[in-house]
Amino acid sequence: MAGADGIRCMLMRGGTSKGAYFVADDVPRDPAERDDLMLRIMGSPDPAQIDGLGGAHPLTSKVAIVSRSDEPDIDVDYLFLQVVVDEPVVSDAQTCGNLLAGVGPFAIERGLVEARDGETPVRIRMLNTGDVASTRIRTPGGVVEYDGDFSIDGVPGISCAIELRIGGDSPLLPTGRVVDEIAGHNVTLIDNGMPVVLLRAEEFAVAGDEAPHELEARPELARAIEEIRLQAGPLMGLGDVAAQTVPKMFLLSPPRAGGAISTRAFIPSRVHTSIGVLMAASVAAGIRIPGAVGSDLAVRADADPTLIEHPTGSFPARVAVEQRADGRWYGTSVSERTARKIFDGTVFPRPRL
Ligand code: NQM
Secondary structure, three states, rough: OOOOOOOEEEEEEEEEEEEEEEEEHHHHOHHHHHHHHHHHHHOOOOOOOOOOOOOOHHHOOOEEEEEEEOOOOOEEEEHHHHEEEOOEEEEEEOOOOOHHHHHHHHHHHHOOOOOOEEEEEEEEOOOOOOOOEEEEOOOHHHHOOOOOOOOOOOOOOOEEEEEEEEEOOOOOOOOOOOOOOOOEEEEEEEOOOOEEEEHHHHHOOOOOOOOOHHHHOOOOHHHHHHHHHHHHHHOOOOOOOOOOOOEEEEEEEEEOOOOOOEEEOOOOOOOOOOOHHHHHOOOOOOOOOOOOOOOOOOOOOOOOOOEEOOOOOEEEEEEEEEEEEOOOOOEEEEEEEEEEEEOOOOOOOOOOO
């Protein structure tokens, strides 16, 4: 640990999310102690997170803990923690593909991976899911380059592109079925890096082009979606998800802006202002499977990239899905993100309440 009071921390934007990045040796090993520390660093539980680093939204209340890996062919291990804004809960039940974009740069900045002159390859094991991501970080002169000419919807301005290749060896459909029925609705339960539930927006009186705050203002909608989520969790092998942030719930409707499908995502209580990286990979995989919920609403689902429309633009998801000899569907994804170092220093956690 870096002293009794302060802890070494880097605040980074990863894709369309923002989080606090730590080297594993700088935080407690014991999960209960570590989670308590993260609540105090982010300022949870408090809707405003006024006494911590958190930005009062799930997308800005995230933590990445990174260490050198002891696995062959892997450079670093990445543990993601979702710090719930207004409850004293820290969850490791999911990973985050957006913060993943910052892991390579962070690992190089902290000397966990030796920088090359030009480009530095980084192989990352995502401890939450067991999946492996490969990326290459621009490092001219051995220094991480954040500036560039690439833009992603949901983030103003341009930055250096970071490509993330993720291969999963787990079947895409955890129940083995393309469609299940929950609470009178046909649903597709799919996981191409992030467990998601695909629903037809029209069955919930949602057009599909509403702003996130409009959907959040409908308590009956939130209740109907949560009822389905609680039943989907155990079916997906996630156990009791009442206190978890997965699965993510997707309302799908026909595309409006030249993309493949329009999405609104409950993550799971707030509505995403765009879409998660691995969520987009899961949706893009789902709409390519014949008969899956949303596959009939989609236009050019098998284009490369598949454009997943969201509230602030569209996400170009590059996925491959295949049905193997065992009859099951498998998938991989490639995503382009950007990341930025915002500050590097020492964070002083709030005392225990
Ligand atoms: O799906 C939000 C995000 C995410 C997760 C969430 C993510 C992903 O947009 O890969 O990145 O987990 O609620 O950062």
